Amino acid sequence: MYNIAVYFQLHLNATRGGVKSIPNVQFQRSEARKHLKLMMAPRDSGEIITDSMIPDFLVTSSMIDRWLAIDPPVFRVRSDFDPILEEIERAYVFGFFFSALAAAVVTVERMLNSTRIDLHPYVSPKIKQLWDKGPTNDWQPNIDALVTWGYLSEKLAGELQQLYELRCKYLHTGSLADLEKDSFQAINVAYSVLKEIVGFPPRLFGMTNGALKILNAADPLFQVFYKPHIIATPEVEGTPPQPAGLTTRTS
Numbered sequence: 001m002y003n004i005a006v007y008f009q010l011h012l013n014a015t016r017g018g019v020k021s022i023p024n025v026q027f028q029r030s031e032a033r034k035h036l037k038l039m040m041a042p043r044d045s046g047e048i049i050t051d052s053m054i055p056d057f058l059v060t061s062s063m064i065d066r067w068l069a070i071d072p073p074v075f076r077v078r079s080d081f082d083p084i085l086e087e088i089e090r091a092y093v094f095g096f097f098f099s100a101l102a103a104a105v106v107t108v109e110r111m112l113n114s115t116r117i118d119l120h121p122y123v124s125p126k127i128k129q130l131w132d133k134g135p136t137n138d139w140q141p142n143i144d145a146l147v148t149w150g151y152l153s154e155k156l157a158g159e160l161q162q163l164y165e166l167r168c169k170y171l172h173t174g175s176l177a178d179l180e181k182d183s184f185q186a187i188n189v190a191y192s193v194l195k196e197i198v199g200f201p202p203r204l205f206g207m208t209n210g211a212l213k214i215l216n217a218a219d220p221l222f223q224v225f226y227k228p229h230i231i232a233t234p235e236v237e238g239t240p241p242q243p244a245g246l247t248t249r250t251s
Contacts, residue, residue, distance in 0.1 A: 006214075006230050006231070007230070007231040008077065008212075008226070008229050008230060008231070009077075009078060009229050009231065010075055010076060010077055010078065010229065011075070011076050011077070011078055011082065011085075012074070012075060013072045013073065013074060013089075014074050015035050016067070016068070016071070016072070017074065019031045019032050019035065019068070020068065028068075029061075029064050032064045032067055032068060033051075033056060033059045033064060034051040035051075035067070036059045036063055036064065036067055036093065037051040037054040037058070037059060038050075038051055038054075039090060039093065039094075040054055040058065040059075041054070062095070063093055063094065063095070066092055066093045066095075067093045069184070070089065070092060070093075070184075070187055070188070070191070071188075071191060072088075072089055072191055072194075073191060073194050073195045073198075073199035073200075074199075075199060075200045075212075076194055076195075076198045076199045076200070077198045077200075077225060077226060077229045078229065079198065081106075081107070081110055084103050084106055084107055084110075085103075085107055085194070087099065087100075087103045088100055088103045088104050088107065088187055088190060088191075091103060092183060092184070092187055097179045097180045097182075097183040098170070098176075098179060098183070100183045100186070100187060101166070101170060101179070101182060101183040101186045101187075102170075104183075104186035104187045104189070104190035105163070105166075105167045105170075105186055105190075107190045107193075107194070108139075108160065108163065108186075108189065108190050108193055109137070109139065109167075110135075111190075111193050111194065111197055111198075112139055112142040112143065112146070112160075112193070113134075113135040113136065113142060115142070115146060115151065115197050115225075116130065116141075116142045116145050116146060117133075117134065117135070118224045118225070119146075119149065119151070119220050119221065119224055120145075122220035122223065122224065123149045123220050125148070127141075127145050127148070129141065130142075130145055139160060139161075139164045139167075140161070140164070143157050143160050143161065144157075151196065151197065151221060152193075152196060153196075156189075156192055156193070156196065159188075159189045159192065160189060160193070162185075162189075163185065163186055163189045166182050166185065166186060169182075170182070197221070197225065198225055200212060200226075201221075203215070203216065203219070204216055204219055204221060204222050204226070
C-alpha cells in the first residue's frame with residue numbers, strides 16, 4: 001500500500017512570524033509597515049496596489065505595535081464565518097477597538113456552539129441537557145462540555161469565562177474606559193480557541209520536513225473539522241510513492 005500526499009484548503013497568515021524574527025528593530029518595523037499598507041488597500045479594487053503607492057504617514061507607530069502584539073493562527077481551516085475572523089485583525093490594528101472586540105466575541109460564541117454541536121454525536125460522555133440542542137447564548141455549558149471531552153484546557157476555560165463577563169459588560173451598559181485593553185484580551189482568547197479547534201493543534205498535527213503530518217486521524221475533531229477540507233492526491237503511475245503526511249496550500 002502506498003502513501004498519498006494530502007492537500008488542504010486553508011487560510012494562511014504567516015507574514016507576522018517572519019517579520020518578528022528580524023533582529024534589527026528598525027528594519028522589523030519597516031517591514032511591518034509594508035504589510036500594514038497592503039491591509040489598507042481596498043479589497044474590491046480592480047487595480048494592482050503596491051505598498052509604495054501608500055504614504056508612510058498613514059501607518060502610525062501604534063498601528064505597528066498592535067500588529068506585532070497579536071498572534072493569529074498561522075494555519076486554520078476555512079469556516080462559514082471567515083469574514084468575521086478576518087475583521088478581528090484589521091479592526092484592532094486600525095484602532096477600531098469595539099469592532100475588534102465584537103468580532104472576537106462573535107467568533108468565540110460561534111466556535112463554541114459549532115464545536116459542541118458537531119462533535120457531540122461522536123464523543124463521550126453524552127451530555128443530556130445539550131443533546132440535540134442548537135446554538136445557545138450561554139457559553140458555560142459549551143465550555144464545560146469541551147473541557148469534559150478534552151478539547152479545551154482548564155486554563156483556556158477560565159479565560160473564556162472572563163471573556164463572557166466582558167461580553168455581557170459591553171452588550172449592556174458597562175463602562176468603555178478599558179475598551180482597548182479589553183479588546184486585546186478578547187482577541188487573544190479568540191485566537192487561542194481557534195488554534196485549539198481549527199488551527200491545526202499539536203494534538204492532531206506535527207511538522208516533518210516542512211510538511212504537516214497527521215498524528216491522529218481517528219480523533220472526532222479531525223473527522224469533523226479537518227477531513228472535509230482534504231483534497232487527496234493519488235500517485236501518478238510510474239512515480240515514486242509520496243511521503244506520508246500533509247502538504248498545505250492556500251486558497
